[in-house]
Amino acid sequence: MIEKHLIKLRARDEISAQEEEAIRGSVARQINFRAGAIVVEAHQVLTVSMILLSGIACRQKIFPDGTRQITEMHIAGDFTDLHSFTLKYLDHDVAAITDCTFAVIPHKALQEISERHPHLTRVYWFGTNLDAAIHREWELSLGRRNATERLAHLFCELYLRLEIVGMAKNGQYHLPVTQAHLSECLGISPVHFNRTLQKLRGEGNVEFSRGIVKIYDFEALKHTAVFDPAYLYLERRKR
Amino acid sequence: MIEKHLIKLRARDEISAQEEEAIRGSVARQINFRAGAIVVEAHQVLTVSMILLSGIACRQKIFPDGTRQITEMHIAGDFTDLHSFTLKYLDHDVAAITDCTFAVIPHKALQEISERHPHLTRVYWFGTNLDAAIHREWELSLGRRNATERLAHLFCELYLRLEIVGMAKNGQYHLPVTQAHLSECLGISPVHFNRTLQKLRGEGNVEFSRGIVKIYDFEALKHTAVFDPAYLYLERRKR
DNA sequence: CGAGGGGTTGATGGTTGTCAAGGGCTGTGG
DNA sequence: CCACAGCCCTTGACAACCATCAACCCCTCG
Numbered sequence: 001m002i003e004k005h006l007i008k009l010r011a012r013d014e015i016s017a018q019e020e021e022a023i024r025g026s027v028a029r030q031i032n033f034r035a036g037a038i039v040v041e042a043h044q045v046l047t048v049s050m051i052l053l054s055g056i057a058c059r060q061k062i063f064p065d066g067t068r069q070i071t072e073m074h075i076a077g078d079f080t081d082l083h084s085f086t087l088k089y090l091d092h093d094v095a096a097i098t099d100c101t102f103a104v105i106p107h108k109a110l111q112e113i114s115e116r117h118p119h120l121t122r123v124y125w126f127g128t129n130l131d132a133a134i135h136r137e138w139e140l141s142l143g144r145r146n147a148t149e150r151l152a153h154l155f156c157e158l159y160l161r162l163e164i165v166g167m168a169k170n171g172q173y174h175l176p177v178t179q180a181h182l183s184e185c186l187g188i189s190p191v192h193f194n195r196t197l198q199k200l201r202g203e204g205n206v207e208f209s210r211g212i213v214k215i216y217d218f219e220a221l222k223h224t225a226v227f228d229p230a231y232l233y234l235e236r237r238k239r
Numbered sequence: 240m241i242e243k244h245l246i247k248l249r250a251r252d253e254i255s256a257q258e259e260e261a262i263r264g265s266v267a268r269q270i271n272f273r274a275g276a277i278v279v280e281a282h283q284v285l286t287v288s289m290i291l292l293s294g295i296a297c298r299q300k301i302f303p304d305g306t307r308q309i310t311e312m313h314i315a316g317d318f319t320d321l322h323s324f325t326l327k328y329l330d331h332d333v334a335a336i337t338d339c340t341f342a343v344i345p346h347k348a349l350q351e352i353s354e355r356h357p358h359l360t361r362v363y364w365f366g367t368n369l370d371a372a373i374h375r376e377w378e379l380s381l382g383r384r385n386a387t388e389r390l391a392h393l394f395c396e397l398y399l400r401l402e403i404v405g406m407a408k409n410g411q412y413h414l415p416v417t418q419a420h421l422s423e424c425l426g427i428s429p430v431h432f433n434r435t436l437q438k439l440r441g442e443g444n445v446e447f448s449r450g451i452v453k454i455y456d457f458e459a460l461k462h463t464a465v466f467d468p469a470y471l472y473l474e475r476r477k478r
Numbered sequence: 479c480g481a482g483g484g485g486t487t488g489a490t491g492g493t494t495g496t497c498a499a500g501g502g503c504t505g506t507g508g
Numbered sequence: 509c510c511a512c513a514g515c516c517c518t519t520g521a522c523a524a525c526c527a528t529c530a531a532c533c534c535c536t537c538g
Binding site for chain 1: 281300322327353371376425472476
């Protein structure tokens, strides 16, 4: 159930048997959401956090006029709103892009972990800092990369993140989202997204259609994206 | 010395006398940097974190070709690289924009805090989550706001953050940075920054010259920025 | 067969970047 | 005191990038 979550944690740190037990014991229940549903609403006081088990979700910020910015994509294994444990409420929504299943972890359980398991607490603290690093990289994209580079960069990031949890291999992965969703990640219009995608396809290094991303030359794609994976902290660190 | 840091913490949570003592005891030394210096270099393994005592610093990401994106501005009281405690190295630089003084906190001391002071650990965890919230808001700016709105938004954010630590009042604060620095926050060229600033001045709600920001109508400025301070988490929360 | 969502295309205009030049202020040395 | 250098700010002209509007296509599903 939370296997992908454990794989993600163990890709970056050692998790002992007791810690794994503590994590498993903290799951109160599962919950499903339909595609398009708001999973967590901004500004609502929260008492639980959620681990994404399957599906694709995102963090989004919405303007009064309805325009939307997706600030991070979430895949299976991600602790989508762990930060609500210390923030108490979120400054953004969490939305289900496809149908999603979550494991629900009450803040009470996180409180216990933070009292009894200092190392695991630091692992989860690391997890929220990793999200912040992804936000920073997206700031760089939105501030300095053009549309082509942004899109190539997003394809690279998702490949590496999905690969960790076994959901991408041989340069290919499922990404069952619309062009409009991705344009909201990149801060461009859907029309311009479409033209950008065609340009990338023309270069022959990547394709995206029917919800499948095919990367034919990852090194070339990294090059057009100016992609440096350091911000994903993919190495295992010592306790 | 770390008074502004304590004020910032106490604006959001209760800090006990013992916790204050633990914080004060963790400061190993002070260190100064000249304007323009790199305080922390990306990708270097770190063993200390630093609290900004005076001056203005920033987090920046630089492309191979030298173009730069500032991902967050730091003011006195900010724990500029607390996240290096769990990340071990940073995905970005920390740079001194003006002359700066920092308090140095060894990771060993943070390790002890994380073992002995669960509540204070959560307070610091909250602190890094607050930085992440600022990153998200900047993603929204860079992705969806135009240049005028971005600049107005930055002036609003810095006002509220400086006000907390007593460095802004009556709609006015010192911001001894160049237009080029601010343009690197906003993801626009220095030339366009200058024209944007003139446009805002023409509207009569804000002025910026000789390193001083004067806000004449904060509500109007908030309105042009579509500024919602929720992401700064300015209320005091319960233990 | 029709409706609807998602994808595609063309035309046009606004926002922003780039290049180049000049102005103003400050600090320094003659 | 003045000349000069250097940094920062400002302005104008032009081009690139991207948004918007509108129309159409394609596929799926009821």
